[in-house]
Amino acid sequence: MKAHDGMYIDGAWRDADGRDTIDVVNPADEQVIGRVPAGTALDVDTAVRAARAALPGWAATPPAERAARLAALRDVLVARKDEIAGTVTAELGSPLKFSQAVHAGAPIAVAGSYAELAATYAFEEKVGNSVVHHEPIGVVGAITPWNYPLHQIVAKVAPALAAGCTVVLKPAEDTPLTAQLFAEVVHEAGVPAGVFNLVTGLGPVAGQALAEHPGVDLVSFTGSTAVGRRIGAAAGAAVKRVALELGGKSANVILPSADLAKAVNVGVANVMSNSGQTCSAWTRMLVHRDQYDEAVELAAEAAAKYGDRIGPLVNAKQQERVRGYIDKGVAEGARLVAGGPEAPRERGYYVSPTVFADVTEGMTIAQEEIFGPVLSILRYDDEDDALRIANGTVYGLAGAVWAGDEAEAVAFARRMDTGQVDINGGRFNPLAPFGGYKQSGVGRELGLHGLTEYLQTKSLQF
Secondary structure, eight states: OOOOSEEEETTEEEEOSSOOEEEEEETTTTEEEEEEEOOOHHHHHHHHHHHHHHHHHHHTSOHHHHHHHHHHHHHHHHHTHHHHHHHHHHHHOOOHHHIIIIIIHHHHHHHHHHHHHHHHOOSEEEETTEEEEEEEOOEEEEEOOSSSHHHHHHHHHHHHHHHTOEEEEEOOTTSHHHHHHHHHHHHHTTOOTTSEEEOOOOIIIIIHHHHHOTTOSEEEEESOHHHHHHHHHHHHHTTOEEEEEOOOOOEEEEOTTSOHHHHHHHHHHHHHGGGGOOTTOOOEEEEETTTHHHHHHHHHHHHHTTGGGSOOOSSHHHHHHHHHHHHHHHHTTOEEEEOOSSOSSSSSSOOOOEEEEEEOTTSHHHHSOOOSSEEEEEEESSHHHHHHHHTOSSEESOEEEEOSSHHHHHHHHTTSOSSOOEESSOOOOTTSOBOOEETTEESOBSHHHHHHTTEEEEEEEO
């Protein structure tokens, strides 16, 4: 798609306040493929005012009509899914097949789920001698990341609209074309003017202005824990609601009774998917010491098969960061069994699929989120040891458990300090709540739990 040179505010594309622009770069060949305006605090203020003005009308719109708009939005996403996939591939570097299946497919499912929820959710309930009303929280400031550029937008905008909120979106600067395409979709779906607004720009400028704006009632942010901490602090000072979906260092625990080959192969695929740029990726594989050597061999073989099937990282800074972590792993004594820090191609921000063995829990690569195609394999002695290692980071976003007996895997999963656990390769469920324990965040996205984030309660006593 061709980049718009304005902001989508109050139902139309409008000139930006300033002249500054952001180059959009294709990470596979390092070519500039478009330019979008770098929004200012004034652009954010204009968008928030439009959202505020549209709020009473949208909040009063019957839920069935809000559901109809969301169903229309889903239908436009379906109609434009090839264009969406192509746009994500161009600015994120994701292989086209993955863009079609996940980057276009997941948002369609999520938009559809909120069209249904908006129509069926009980926005009022009787409790004793009270009637409890679930009302929209107000204007939502949504700040989204680049790694799943459309999914993360829809996971915030769809429940907010279903709840009766209005939205100002500030997307990641690396993937703004996908966000502009979404604004076109919203417009085509007949969502009223001002209900959804888009301001492109840099995080420290437009993002900060949105997070701190007094006209915003809730800030929903997905990104790094470091930035999330700052947004949480600013929101706390303003006594403003916040939803934070932050980092992860998820454990893939393979119990001795598991199908080792399957668990290892699926585990490697999970980490290499989206070039490792997934907050919930199972980047720590925990294997019993008796099966360790076999698991390492299997993982090295699996990673070697990825080669050309893996896309680049999103930008040069991320490539340098990930290569720095690989160097650190080697320096701290981990054993490289696949990949390494050398760039596999002359052009593009590629990193080789990398697997480390002999990783101990205190190493940097076992504690910090790398956000690249890097897997650490750790040994454990017994189940209690495995649990201690699995729970031994500041994060708690996701995880996996494999066992010959499902009940055994479930018993272990129940003891993990994490927001979601896949049992024996359980599939992603767009209706299940997604979010973390500890420093992985505050609040939940997706499904019913994602809808309630955007509601506040009022009780009337009779």
